[in-house]
Structures are given as C-alpha cells and as structure tokens.
Amino acid sequence: MSLTAIVTGGGSGIGLATATLLAQRGMRVACLDLNPPAEPFVGIKADVTDDAQVRAAVAEAADRLGGIDVLVNNAGIGAQGTVEDNPDSEWQRVFDVNVLGMVRVTRAALPYLRRSEHASIVNVCSIAATAGLPRRALYSATKGAVLSLTLAMAADHVREGIRVNCVNPGTADTPWVGRLLDAADDPEAERRALNARQPMGRLVSAEEVAAAVAYLAGPEAGATTGTALAVDGGMQGLRLRPEN
Numbered sequence: 701m702s703l704t705a706i707v708t709g710g711g712s713g714i715g716l717a718t719a720t721l722l723a724q725r726g727m728r729v730a731c732l733d734l735n736p737p738a739e740p741f742v743g744i745k746a747d748v749t750d751d752a753q754v755r756a757a758v759a760e761a762a763d764r765l766g767g768i769d770v771l772v773n774n775a776g777i778g779a780q781g782t783v784e785d786n787p788d789s790e791w792q793r794v795f796d797v798n799v800l801g802m803v804r805v806t807r808a809a810l811p812y813l814r815r816s817e818h819a820s821i822v823n824v825c826s827i828a829a830t831a832g833l834p835r836r837a838l839y840s841a842t843k844g845a846v847l848s849l850t851l852a853m854a855a856d857h858v859r860e861g862i863r864v865n866c867v868n869p870g871t872a873d874t875p876w877v878g879r880l881l882d883a884a885d886d887p888e889a890e891r892r893a894l895n896a897r898q899p900m901g902r903l904v905s906a907e908e909v910a911a912a913v914a915y916l917a918g919p920e921a922g923a924t925t926g927t928a929l930a931v932d933g934g935m936q937g938l939r940l941r942p943e944n
Contacts, residue, residue, distance in 0.1 A: 703818055704728045704765035705917065706758065708748060708805055709775030711735045713874035714824060717906035718772055718913045725914060727770065730761035732805070748775045748801030758808035768812035770917045773802040774824040778876050779838040786838045798842035802849065813862050821857075822916045823850050823866040824909070827932045830868060847928060854926035863925040865916040870932030873903040898933035899940050 705722050709715035710731025719729045719741055729741050732754075736743030742764050746757035762768050776798045779786060786794075802823060813819040826843040828836050847866060854864035871877060871894050884890035895902050912931045915921055930936050 702726050702728055703769040703918075704730075704767055705770035705772060706730045706732060706761050706765075706768055706805070706809060707772040707774055708732045708746075708801070709824075710741065710743075711737055713876065714869065714872060714906045714909045714913075715772070715774040717910035718774060721907070721910045721914050722770070722772075722917065725918070728765050730765055732757050732761065733775070748804055749796045751804050754801075754804040755808045758805065758812070762809075762812045767815060768809055769816040769818050769820070771806065771809045771813065771821045772824070772913055772917065773805055773821065774913075775801050775805075776824065776842075778880075780835050780880075781837060782835060783837040785835075791838055794838055794842055795845070798839075799845045799849065802846065806853065810857075810862075814860055817861070818919050818922075819860075819862040820917045820921070821853065821862065821864045822913050823864070824913070825850065825866040825868045825928060827868050827870045827930065827935050830928075830930075830936055850928065851926050858925055863916075863921070865921070865924060865927045865929065867909060867912045867916065868928050868930045868932060868936070869909045870898050870904045870930075870935045872909055873905055877903070898935045899938045900933035902933065904931055904933055 705727045707715050707719040710719045711733035719731050723729045723740050731737050731741045732744050732746040744757045746753050779794045825846045828840040829843040829847040850866040881887045909931050912929050
C-alpha cells in the first residue's frame with residue numbers, strides 16, 4: 701500500500717524538493733501552495749493564513765489521495781532585521797504564516813492522520829531556532845516557536861500513533877536565499893560569507909533537506925518522535941578553529 705502525503709509550500713525550494721522525493725519513493729503527494737505545481741502531484745491552491753481555505757484544501761487533498769498518512773508543514777516566509785527593525789504588522793504576518801499556518805494545516809489534517817497506520821508530521825524549522833543569527837530576530841522567533849510546537853505536538857499525539865518531528869536546515873540554496881543575495885550590495889561576497897558560516901563551507905541543498913524530511917516521514921523512522929534533525933553543514937554543533 702502506497703502512503704499519501706501533503707506538503708505545504710510545495711511549489712518551490714525545499715517544499716518542491718520534498719514533494720518530488722516523496723513521489724519518487726512511491727507516495728502519492730498533494731502540494732498546497734499559492735502557486736501549486738502540476739503533475740505528478742495533486743496541486744491545490746491554498747493560503748495557510750486563511751483557515752477556511754486550509755480546511756477546504758486539506759479535505760480536497762484527503763479526498764483525492766484517499767486519506768492522509770504524512771503531513772509536511774513547510775510553508776513559510778523570511779524576514780530580516782534586529783528586534784528594532786520590523787513593524788508590528790510584519791511580526792504579525794510572519795507569525796501568521798510560519799507558526800499559525802502550521803497550526804491551521806495540522807488542525808485540519810489530524811482527523812485524517814488519526815486513521816492512518818503510519819501517521820507522521822514533519823515541520824520544517826531552522827537553525828535559527830537554536831543558534832543566534834544576526835539580523836534575524838523576527839524569523840528566529842517564529843522558528844523557535846516551531847521547535848517548541850513540534851515537541852508539544854509530539855507529546856500530545858504520540859499515544860494516537862502520530863509521530864511529530866522537525867528538520868532544522870542551515871542556510872539553504874533556495875529561491876528565497878537567492879533573492880536575498882540578489883538584493884545584497886555585493887552578492888558574491890554575501891554568498892561567500894554565507895558559505896563560510898557553515899563549517900562544511902557551502903550552503904545546504906534543498907534536496908539534502910528533503911532527504912531528512914523523507915526519512916522522518918517514512919515508516920523507517922517509526923521509533924522517532926519529538927526530534928529535531930539538523931541539516932546545517934555542522935553549523936549548530938561544530939566549533940572549528942580558524943584556518944591559518
């Protein structure tokens with residue numbers, strides 16, 4: 701029996717890479733996105749800040765897939781600045797997408813996940829939840845909330861047979877990071893700085909993050925819940941001496 705999965709933010713970057721890999725591994729996948737991809741996925745247009753839209757999209761996905769076994773909460777937006785730099789309206793918007801978006805989609809999917817024998821939720825978090833990064837106060841606050849939410853959800857639903865984990869990517873080579881680089885005064889210098897920030901000396905690829913998501917989503921990780929898996933080139937745990 702093939703498993704079924706919903707991936708939010710499945711139209712590009714980590715979401716599209718994850719949906720592609722899950723499909724390659726035999727899952728039937730629905731992508732929820734403002735601009736959802738077409739075949740081989742079930743593409744459904746949805747805004748995670750609209751609860752009615754989310755509930756309708758999840759119900760449609762469940763109907764077209766024949767149930768939901770896996771939910772990948774990937775939809776999110778970025779923000780730059782110190783705690784002084786972003787107005788209240790931006791704080792509210794980024795939390796609305798990055799945190800409440802996960803709440804809305806999960807809430808809508810739980811009745812279907814409870815019927816699955818292999819139920820799994822994977823939240824896409826960030827290195828920003830566990831490391832202090834400059835000029836990322838708002839973004840980091842949302843991802844810290846996602847990490848705590850993941851642990852709380854794992855505790856709430858473990859006895860229902862639903863596993864909940866998250867992945868913490870480092871700086872990934874995604875369209876959003878590409879736009880940040882394009883907007884920099886010296887894009888090449890900024891890319892070199894981002895590469896150097898990660899001990900492996902390069903950005904993380906969307907496909908590498910997708911592989912971690914796919915592992916946590918699948919039955920092979922059946923004994924894993926309440927875990928944050930770092931895919932960050934060693935950024936969180938390694939402290940290298942400067943090169944001479």
